[in-house]
Amino acid sequence: xxxxxxxxxxxxxxxxxxxxxxxxxxxxxxxxxxxxxxxxxxxxxxxxxxxxxxxxxxxxxxxxxxxxxxxxxxxxxxxxxxxxxxxxxxxxxxx
Numbered sequence: 001x002x003x004x005x006x007x008x009x010x011x012x013x014x015x016x017x018x019x020x021x022x023x024x025x026x027x028x029x030x031x032x033x034x035x036x037x038x039x040x041x042x043x044x045x046x047x048x049x050x051x052x053x054x055x056x057x058x059x060x061x062x063x064x065x066x067x068x069x070x071x072x073x074x075x076x077x078x079x080x081x082x083x084x085x086x087x088x089x090x091x092x093x094x095x
Contacts, residue, residue, distance in 0.1 A: 004028045005075055006063065008040035015044075015055060035064040037072050 006028070013021035028034045042062065048056050066072050 004031065004034040005066070005072070005079070006034050006036050006040070007076075007079075008036075008043040011044055011059065013050050014076060015052070015059065026035045029062065033062070033064050035078060036060070039066050039068050050085065073095050 006025075010021055010024065014025050025034070044056060044060075
């Protein structure tokens with residue numbers, strides 16, 4: 001399993017070409033294959049426009065899609081709480 005679980009906010013910023021998100025994704029990919037939860041996978045696909053399908057498919061083909069189980073949910077919740085407590089919500093710095 002990847003040590004990097006990518007939030008949908010980061011993926012959206014990456015797909016929009018935001019420099020910080022593109023740089024972050026590049027760094028994470030150098031460390032291995034990043035993961036995304038099936039919930040984030042759903043969130044992205046739920047908002048995809050027809051002309052965006054190819055780039056979204058290409059992105060997801062480079063990521064490991066994880067089913068959301070108790071381990072993934074706990075890891076995501078831990079990250080969320082950590083960044084919220086530091087005043088830096090997940091993805092906020094990527095916008």
